[in-house]
Amino acid sequence: MPPRTRRTEGLSRERIVEAAVELLDTAGEAGLTFRTLTERLATGAGAIYWHVANKDELLTTATDAVVAEALPAASAGSPEEEIRAVALGLFDAIEQHPWLATQLLMQLTRNPGGPVAPRIFEAIGRQIGALGVPEHSWFTATSVLVHYILGTAGQTATAEVSTTREAFLDTVARSWENLDPEAYPFTRGVAKQLRNHDDREQFLAGIDLVLAGVTTRHSS
Amino acid sequence: MPPRTRRTEGLSRERIVEAAVELLDTAGEAGLTFRTLTERLATGAGAIYWHVANKDELLTTATDAVVAEALPAASAGSPEEEIRAVALGLFDAIEQHPWLATQLLMQLTRNPGGPVAPRIFEAIGRQIGALGVPEHSWFTATSVLVHYILGTAGQTATAEVSTTREAFLDTVARSWENLDPEAYPFTRGVAKQLRNHDDREQFLAGIDLVLAGVTTRHSS
DNA sequence: ACCTGAACACCGTTCAAGT
DNA sequence: ACCTGAACACCGTTCAAGT
Numbered sequence: 001m002p003p004r005t006r007r008t009e010g011l012s013r014e015r016i017v018e019a020a021v022e023l024l025d026t027a028g029e030a031g032l033t034f035r036t037l038t039e040r041l042a043t044g045a046g047a048i049y050w051h052v053a054n055k056d057e058l059l060t061t062a063t064d065a066v067v068a069e070a071l072p073a074a075s076a077g078s079p080e081e082e083i084r085a086v087a088l089g090l091f092d093a094i095e096q097h098p099w100l101a102t103q104l105l106m107q108l109t110r111n112p113g114g115p116v117a118p119r120i121f122e123a124i125g126r127q128i129g130a131l132g133v134p135e136h137s138w139f140t141a142t143s144v145l146v147h148y149i150l151g152t153a154g155q156t157a158t159a160e161v162s163t164t165r166e167a168f169l170d171t172v173a174r175s176w177e178n179l180d181p182e183a184y185p186f187t188r189g190v191a192k193q194l195r196n197h198d199d200r201e202q203f204l205a206g207i208d209l210v211l212a213g214v215t216t217r218h219s220s
Numbered sequence: 221m222p223p224r225t226r227r228t229e230g231l232s233r234e235r236i237v238e239a240a241v242e243l244l245d246t247a248g249e250a251g252l253t254f255r256t257l258t259e260r261l262a263t264g265a266g267a268i269y270w271h272v273a274n275k276d277e278l279l280t281t282a283t284d285a286v287v288a289e290a291l292p293a294a295s296a297g298s299p300e301e302e303i304r305a306v307a308l309g310l311f312d313a314i315e316q317h318p319w320l321a322t323q324l325l326m327q328l329t330r331n332p333g334g335p336v337a338p339r340i341f342e343a344i345g346r347q348i349g350a351l352g353v354p355e356h357s358w359f360t361a362t363s364v365l366v367h368y369i370l371g372t373a374g375q376t377a378t379a380e381v382s383t384t385r386e387a388f389l390d391t392v393a394r395s396w397e398n399l400d401p402e403a404y405p406f407t408r409g410v411a412k413q414l415r416n417h418d419d420r421e422q423f424l425a426g427i428d429l430v431l432a433g434v435t436t437r438h439s440s
Numbered sequence: 441a442c443c444t445g446a447a448c449a450c451c452g453t454t455c456a457a458g459t
Numbered sequence: 460a461c462c463t464g465a466a467c468a469c470c471g472t473t474c475a476a477g478t
Contacts, residue, residue, distance in 0.1 A: 011443080034471060044444040045472075051442095055471065105325050109374040112414075113395040118407045125406035138406075139413035140426040147371030148364045154329040155363075175333040186345035186358075187338045193359035194332075206360040213433020231462080254452060264463040265453075271461095275452065 011043060013051045013061070020062045024099045032059075063103045064115045066093060071123050079127040080211060086123045087149045087207050088200065094153040095165075101154030108150070120146055133214055141214045148210055152203060169195055231263060233271045233281075240282045244319045252279075283323045284335045286313060291343050299347040300431060306343045307369045307427050308420065314373040315385075321374030328370070340366055353434055361434045368430055372423060389415055 019040050023032045034045050034055070052058045070093035072085045094100045107116040125142040133141050156165065176191035196202065239260050243252045254265050254275070272278045290313035292305045314320045327336040345362040353361050376385065396411035416422065
């Protein structure tokens with residue numbers, strides 16, 4: 001076994017993923033292409049393909065890396081507290097990396113066999129078990145929570161990197177307020193709730209609402 | 221006002237959307253391109269752009285058309301029954317149009333100002349109101365339900381049109397069962413629940429779980 | 441083993457030109 | 460008003476060739 005040659009410079013999977021995350025953060029999903037990536041890494045397309053199978057794998061790996069960092073390390077308090085910590089960890093990560101929401105939704109629905117889905121499922125699901133939920137409801141209860149967290153946090157994330165969150169939500173709320181009153185009375189009515197539904201408090205209230213359902217159900 | 225010239229043939233927005241849905245159903249998301257579309261409609265690219273602004277608008281319109289057809293027309297029974305009817309309507313539509321799940325998730329998170337999000341929000345939200353949920357929880361409660369429905373139905377939809385649903389879920393379950401026992405005890409454990417979680421019964425059990433949370437919360 | 445970069449087969453979109 | 464279809468500026472991916 002020859003000693004591994006030392007390389008201060010040189011490409012690596014890690015460096016590529018790191019650059020991909022930076023590009024996604026800076027320029028959004030459309031900003032990550034093999035051209036921008038090769039330019040930033042000062043290399044050729046083939047070099048990247050040596051370390052990474054294709055763009056899908058690159059996106060999966062980038063998403064997984066960000067999620068791994070976002071999830072809280074050790075369990076501290078009660079199951080409820082832990083679930084809130086996981087939820088807020090993902091919420092904050094999505095705020096910092098707006099592309100993450102779409103990517104996570106895609107991973108869950110289209111690539112549940114990949115590394116990302118189990119990571120999130122495990123973080124939430126363990127606490128569901130600790131909560132005393134009967135085993136036959138574990139999958140459903142965990143699914144509900146995970147989809148609420150990602151969906152809600154995703155609605156919060158600004159669509160365009162350039163717009164601020166407030167401006168984005170305001171635009172949506174305004175368009176809801178302009179809907180036909182006959183056909184859309186409910187949606188018009190909750191438009192103002194949308195305006196600040198991304199408050200962490202509001203977000204956590206939703207978590208508690210789900211937890212109420214999860215814990216009530218099996219005591220009857 | 222000159223009388224509208226009659227045209228038995230000729231392009232129209234409706235014909236384009238119809239062809240787009242057919243292509244999506246037949247060949248999946250990757251199968252819908254302006255080339256395949258112009259070929260099927262025996263026309264040029266410019267002709268399509270005369271009726272539709274761009275591909276995003278085409279996808280939004282196609283999604284909206286399918287959703288409008290999938291939602292039950294008139295409210296018959298109790299709010300709970302109506303919510304189940306809406307959920308099953310979307311569930312079945314996603315089963316028939318596997319591309320729909322991803323598209324709906326995208327519409328909700330990236331284009332909530334478009335026509336699709338209000339349509340779904342309204343169908344669920346009205347019943348939330350009828351359920352006696354206090355107004356300040358309307359948005360949150362509706363969000364939880366909508367995201368559960370789409371997320372779960374989406375996990376059910378096969379990723380590839382060619383694979384059957386059973387084979388897809390089996391593959392995912394198998395990969396979950398092969399996870400590291402130390403790091404993923406929970407996910408490994410629920411793998412077998414994943415195998416048939418797409419049962420309509422299981423799906424409706426999740427709805428009831430959320431409804432339990434929604435209706436419990438404000439009675440305390 | 442690792443990297444280069446031209447080439448390939450595709451995209452969505454535009455636009456001068458037709459009818 | 461509506462349609463044609465070539466052209467444009469981009470993609471992700473491959474692969475012979477280098478070191």
